[in-house]
Amino acid sequence: MTDGETGGAPGAARDDRRGGDPFEDALALANHTRAAATGPAGRPESGCATPSAGGPPTAGSGAAPTARGGHDPDAATGSSGPSGPAEDGRPPSSGPRRRPPATPWQRARDLAAHAVPGPSAPVATPLAAALGRTLAVPLTALTDLPSFDTSAMDGWAVSGPGPWRVDQAAGAAAGILAGQAPAEALQDGRAIAIATGARLPSGATAVLRSEHGEVRELPGGGRQLHAPRPVPPGQDIRPRGQECRRGDHLLPAGALVTPAVLGLAAAAGYDELTAYPPPRAEVFVLGDELLDHGLPQAGRIRDALGPMLGPWLQALGVTAAAPRHLADDADTLYAALAESTADVVITTGGTAAGPVDHVHPTLRRLGAEVLVDGVAVRPGHPMLLARLAPRRHLVGLPGNPLAAVSGLCTLAEPLLRALAARRPPAPCRTPLTAPVHGHPHDTRLVPVAYRDDERYGLTAEPLHFHGPAMLRGIAAADALAVVPAGGAQRGTELELLELPWSAGWSGGGPADRATLGDPFGPAGGVA
Ligand SMILES: Nc1nc2c(c(=O)[nH]1)N[C@H]1C(S)=C(S)[C@@H](COP(=O)(O)OP(=O)(O)OC[C@H]3O[C@@H](n4cnc5c(N)ncnc54)[C@H](O)[C@@H]3O)O[C@H]1N2
Numbered sequence: 001m002t003d004g005e006t007g008g009a010p011g012a013a014r015d016d017r018r019g020g021d022p023f024e025d026a027l028a029l030a031n032h033t034r035a036a037a038t039g040p041a042g043r044p045e046s047g048c049a050t051p052s053a054g055g056p057p058t059a060g061s062g063a064a065p066t067a068r069g070g071h072d073p074d075a076a077t078g079s080s081g082p083s084g085p086a087e088d089g090r091p092p093s094s095g096p097r098r099r100p101p102a103t104p105w106q107r108a109r110d111l112a113a114h115a116v117p118g119p120s121a122p123v124a125t126p127l128a129a130a131l132g133r134t135l136a137v138p139l140t141a142l143t144d145l146p147s148f149d150t151s152a153m154d155g156w157a158v159s160g161p162g163p164w165r166v167d168q169a170a171g172a173a174a175g176i177l178a179g180q181a182p183a184e185a186l187q188d189g190r191a192i193a194i195a196t197g198a199r200l201p202s203g204a205t206a207v208l209r210s211e212h213g214e215v216r217e218l219p220g221g222g223r224q225l226h227a228p229r230p231v232p233p234g235q236d237i238r239p240r241g242q243e244c245r246r247g248d249h250l251l252p253a254g255a256l257v258t259p260a261v262l263g264l265a266a267a268a269g270y271d272e273l274t275a276y277p278p279p280r281a282e283v284f285v286l287g288d289e290l291l292d293h294g295l296p297q298a299g300r301i302r303d304a305l306g307p308m309l310g311p312w313l314q315a316l317g318v319t320a321a322a323p324r325h326l327a328d329d330a331d332t333l334y335a336a337l338a339e340s341t342a343d344v345v346i347t348t349g350g351t352a353a354g355p356v357d358h359v360h361p362t363l364r365r366l367g368a369e370v371l372v373d374g375v376a377v378r379p380g381h382p383m384l385l386a387r388l389a390p391r392r393h394l395v396g397l398p399g400n401p402l403a404a405v406s407g408l409c410t411l412a413e414p415l416l417r418a419l420a421a422r423r424p425p426a427p428c429r430t431p432l433t434a435p436v437h438g439h440p441h442d443t444r445l446v447p448v449a450y451r452d453d454e455r456y457g458l459t460a461e462p463l464h465f466h467g468p469a470m471l472r473g474i475a476a477a478d479a480l481a482v483v484p485a486g487g488a489q490r491g492t493e494l495e496l497l498e499l500p501w502s503a504g505w506s507g508g509g510p511a512d513r514a515t516l517g518d519p520f521g522p523a524g525g526v527a
């Protein structure tokens, strides 16, 4: 491990210089030549500077705010400094490419959320395919629930006060079973065996549980049921309409179709639901260095984003075609973007200014409208959002894996939420178990895990291994903490972006998987 972030304090900010040279940063980290990290209040952050898993000591892993000698004030406006090819295709030697000012993080999320006027028109959807969609109309009961007076227990339906003479249901020694419709009324002073869920005969006033009654043979023939205590009228009966009456409002439009909603809808008589169709997304993974199996070798690495993004998108209620790996070639990217019919195309890599970073030039070539070009957030600041056509968008995620997660949560999630007509989650603010460094100007997104704390209750523990190229922290996380510029003290309540699996969002099921690739033609795997 040479990267100081592997064992660094969660807030040990390596990326505290806008537009800083990543290579120089990496060298400084590897050589431990950085000044000691300080906490948000400027104190040494010894408490969280201890490596949690064998990483190097982090005394040199983060730059103190005072150690920003190399900070380029101009870079704070989003200039990326000397870079690769200009967007008009000039060679890298033709000079630095200047970027527009980075969009503030919250503003970027708002722009993404409002990039589309709304979801596509709702469609009637069979229950089995509706999981994860959003209801376009309120769910109203199509029937009373229960739709008949029902026995809540196995026992006897009785009429009036006991003891009761036991009737034998015609042809049914077990009495009235669930699913049967008793034809005869129960006379006063009579009882009949009944099962849980069975429809009560008319005239029944209560149900006596089997364990509470005793049947005695009468001398003259027949049987009599005795109860040790009086049985109040209505006991263990679920009356018709107890849960709802036909026409009752069960759920509002805009509700997420969860497994429980599917159950309720079925119980209330629905075979299909009127819901918004899921947004269709296509993922293009860029990078000739990427392998889809085996160990990294000869300078090539495993694609970490293809396997992650499909299921992540599904968890957001999106129908995602299998990720396609595209060669680092401008014409290939152009053709793929021009041909795609997806609502949202997500690219990974190629957002920066290296010699094979083709995303910006290709967007220019396509005449796309760039809505967000760089966000004041770490990691992930080169992320972008562009409009390819009135209802088709592209989210460009940086190639560094945690930077890609940051872009997914910052730009893709609000856009996809708007397309899926999903409501934003309730704001979640949780105190930190430890201080977190902030970037001097930008928001930081830091993986955190929930912990129980005696003093604060539910708390968020900032996790190690949060470097832009690392997934180890986020893989153990419940959420991303939104750390404001300047950082946060222990105990500070920070906004958390819960991860879809942590928040329990519905992710669609086999029905969604079955449609993988359908809308977009043959689904290519990563080469
Ligand atoms: N001169 C500058 N260089 C860089 C800047 C900058 O401002 N000026 N920003 C740095 C930052 S921050 C990031 S983040 C990256 C973004 O780079 P790209 O979006 O162009 O992505 P790549 O160069 O293609 O890849 C970056 C990094 O990530 C690895 N990668 C890419 N795809 C995957 C994948 N699917 N799975 C795993 N790893 C992946 C790739 O091999 C590189 O190591 O740019 C910095 N540079």
Ligand code: MOO
Pocket: 015, 377, 378, 379, 380, 381, 382, 398, 400, 403, 468, 469
């Ligand atoms: O460092 Mo870059 O911010 O996105 O990974």
